[in-house]
Amino acid sequence: xxxxxxxxxxxxxxxxxxxxxxxxxxxxxxxxxxxxxxxxxxxxxxxxxxxxxxxxxxxxxxxxxxxxxxxxxxxxxxxxxxxxxxxxxxxxxxxxxxxxxxxxxxxxxxxxxxxxxxxxxxxxxxxxxxxxxxxxxxxxxxxxxxxxxxxxxxxxxxxxxxxxxxxxxxxxxxxxxxxxxxxxxxxxxxxxxxxxxxxxxxxxxxxxxxxxxxxxxxxxxxxxxxxxxxxxxxxxxxxxxxxxxxxxxxxxxxxxxxxxxxxxxxxxxxxxxxxxxxxxxxxxxxxxxxxxxxxxxxxxxxxxxxxxxxxxxxxxxxxxxxxxxxxxxx
Amino acid sequence: xxxxxxxxxxxxxxxxxxxxxxxxxxxxxxxxxxxxxxxxxxxxxxxxxxxxxxxxxxxxxxxxxxxxxxxxxxxxxxxxxxxxxxxxxxxxxxxxxxxxxxxxxxxxxxxxxxxxxxxxxxxxxxxxxxxxxxxxxxxxxxxxxxxxxxxxxxxxxxxxxxxxxxxxxxxxxxxxxxxxxxxxxxxxxxxxxxxxxxxxxxxxxxxxxxxxxxxxxxxxxxxxxxxxxxxxxxxxxxxxxxxxxxxxxxx
Numbered sequence: 271x272x273x274x275x276x277x278x279x280x281x282x283x284x285x286x287x288x289x290x291x292x293x294x295x296x297x298x299x300x301x302x303x304x305x306x307x308x309x310x311x312x313x314x315x316x317x318x319x320x321x322x323x324x325x326x327x328x329x330x331x332x333x334x335x336x337x338x339x340x341x342x343x344x345x346x347x348x349x350x351x352x353x354x355x356x357x358x359x360x361x362x363x364x365x366x367x368x369x370x371x372x373x374x375x376x377x378x379x380x381x382x383x384x385x386x387x388x389x390x391x392x393x394x395x396x397x398x399x400x401x402x403x404x405x406x407x408x409x410x411x412x413x414x415x416x417x418x419x420x421x422x423x424x425x426x427x428x429x430x431x432x433x434x435x436x437x438x439x440x441x442x443x444x445x446x447x448x449x450x451x452x453x454x455x456x457x458x459x460x461x462x463x464x465x466x467x468x469x470x471x472x473x474x475x476x477x478x479x480x481x482x483x484x485x486x487x488x489x490x491x492x493x494x495x496x497x498x499x500x501x502x503x504x505x506x507x508x509x510x511x512x513x514x515x516x517x518x519x520x521x522x523x524x525x526x527x528x529x530x531x532x533x534x535x536x537x538x539x540x541x542x543x544x545x546x547x548x549x550x551x552x553x554x555x556x557x558x559x560x561x562x563x564x565x566x567x568x569x570x571x572x573x574x575x576x577x578x579x580x581x582x583x584x585x586x587x588x589x590x591x592x593x594x595x596x597x598x599x600x
Numbered sequence: 601x602x603x604x605x606x607x608x609x610x611x612x613x614x615x616x617x618x619x620x621x622x623x624x625x626x627x628x629x630x631x632x633x634x635x636x637x638x639x640x641x642x643x644x645x646x647x648x649x650x651x652x653x654x655x656x657x658x659x660x661x662x663x664x665x666x667x668x669x670x671x672x673x674x675x676x677x678x679x680x681x682x683x684x685x686x687x688x689x690x691x692x693x694x695x696x697x698x699x700x701x702x703x704x705x706x707x708x709x710x711x712x713x714x715x716x717x718x719x720x721x722x723x724x725x726x727x728x729x730x731x732x733x734x735x736x737x738x739x740x741x742x743x744x745x746x747x748x749x750x751x752x753x754x755x756x757x758x759x760x761x762x763x764x765x766x767x768x769x770x771x772x773x774x775x776x777x778x779x780x781x782x783x784x785x786x787x788x789x790x791x792x793x794x795x796x797x798x799x800x801x802x803x804x805x806x807x808x809x810x811x812x813x814x815x816x817x818x819x820x821x822x823x824x825x826x827x828x829x830x831x832x833x834x835x836x837x838x839x840x841x842x843x844x845x846x847x848x849x850x851x
């Protein structure tokens with residue numbers, strides 16, 4: 271626990287110090303990374319803790335961003351708009367999830383993909399409401415109650431704060447009784463039924479929370495980018511966030527956030543050199559997935575055990591001795 | 601009143617009749633063993649009682665309440681738990697975490713999404729109690745996949761016991777065990793408190809006769825005989841099934 275607190279503290283300092291090191295472009299990039307980190311963590315929750323792999327998660331991101339944009343032309347309260355998009359995307363997740371969770375594995379993947387594309391088609395077709403393929407401009411500005419926040423630095427701090435809040439919330443969530451049970455359902459659904467649980471309730475809970483958080487990240491993206499288009503609900507975007515989760519590390523909370531950071535950084539970095547950036551990006555991802563089995567997060571563990579080599583070696587020796595003693599007593 | 605009353609249930613898979621008018625009664629506190637050659641329909645009977653498979657006809661009563669149409673998860677809360685013939689555990693979780701999951705199923709906070717699970721003192725206490733009672737405290741942080749087979753079989757029973765059932769259904773608790781482990785398991789079953797009634801499927805005849813109050817013999821989906829161990833031992837038809845009539849002796 272102490273180790274975790276230390277890491278948290280270091281991350282916080284890094285997040286606070288970052289804007290004073292990098293340029294304005296870097297600050298913008300960092301803000302985008304924070305938003306994508308929330309989105310990736312939301313998908314990471316159902317992928318890594320509930321075993322549900324969705325290829326339609328961008329739908330909730332889209333619902334969030336379109337909610338703040340469409341409602342934002344009538345209403346300017348930042349908190350109400352954000353809350354509205356969280357509730358709406360959570361509700362859509364709850365209702366659609368009630369149907370989707372009856373399927374599993376490939377069928378779940380397919381049905382979420384279909385749902386995502388359905389929403390994509392809707393945002394494309396409902397021209398009067400969404401502006402269709404032309405997209406929409408967001409009219410309201412971010413105001414947390416002490417003046418408009420328009421500077422990149424201000425926006426970055428809001429996004430970083432949001433990402434940290436979501437991370438803390440998810441930490442509580444996965445350690446809660448319901449969170450542990452969700453993981454149990456992923457491990458062995460039939461046994462959970464035999465133990466007296468209703469797996470559907472817990473899967474639906476995870477899916478709804480995940481959808482609501484994806485909606486949250488979408489609404490923040492609206493404020494960040496000031497322009498949204500149907501592409502935000504497209505399955506390509508769902509695929510991208512899935513890549514972030516996988517390269518970061520499925521089954522951890524911080525992994526997907528790290529994956530999001532790396533993905534966005536690489537995407538921007540490589541595209542400054544060549545227009546053919548997807549080609550290089552794809553190659554890099556293939557290498558990352560092959561070399562970094564279990565995600566980049568595990569490289570950090572490896573690094574740590576190298577740095578604290580002696581201590582971890584002592585611990586190993588202790589564990590081995592202990593195991594031998596146990597065998598003797600048995 | 602009998603605790604469990606299975607009345608004339610039948611089950612067929614397409615044209616194959618697996619159970620035919622099977623009736624079994626379990627009295628409170630009783631150790632009731634079901635024996636029968638392979639393919640007699642023993643596990644199917646368990647699956648029908650717990651409504652994992654739906655029955656074609658007949659009734660199942662638990663403490664006078666009809667349960668044949670209740671989903672299996674609800675039966676746990678009515679006081680009936682089961683184990684599985686093949687280990688059905690959470691292999692990637694530790695022994696302790698397995699017990700946590702089993703013990704939480706009857707707790708009121710099982711839907712909470714805040715307040716870490718491990719902050720609940722009663723859960724810690726219950727877990728420690730189980731671990732100590734069965735002498736596996738030293739294994740608490742071991743992943744279940746790394747346990748010995750015998751330990752896994754024990755955990756299988758402990759998970760079912762976690763909900764403090766009135767009736768425990770044990771599906772071949774000694775299957776695949778070494779002779780030493782089998783003896784240990786029989787001792788363990790004998791140690792279970794009499795407040796729990798047990799319906800148990802078992803192949804090992806030594807185990808059967810050492811624990812049974814009552815034995816029901818199933819053959820080709822029909823009840824041949826239901827009686828005391830003495831009656832079963834002396835029954836000519838049962839001998840025929842196990843030792844003659846072309847059927848190979850099992851166990």
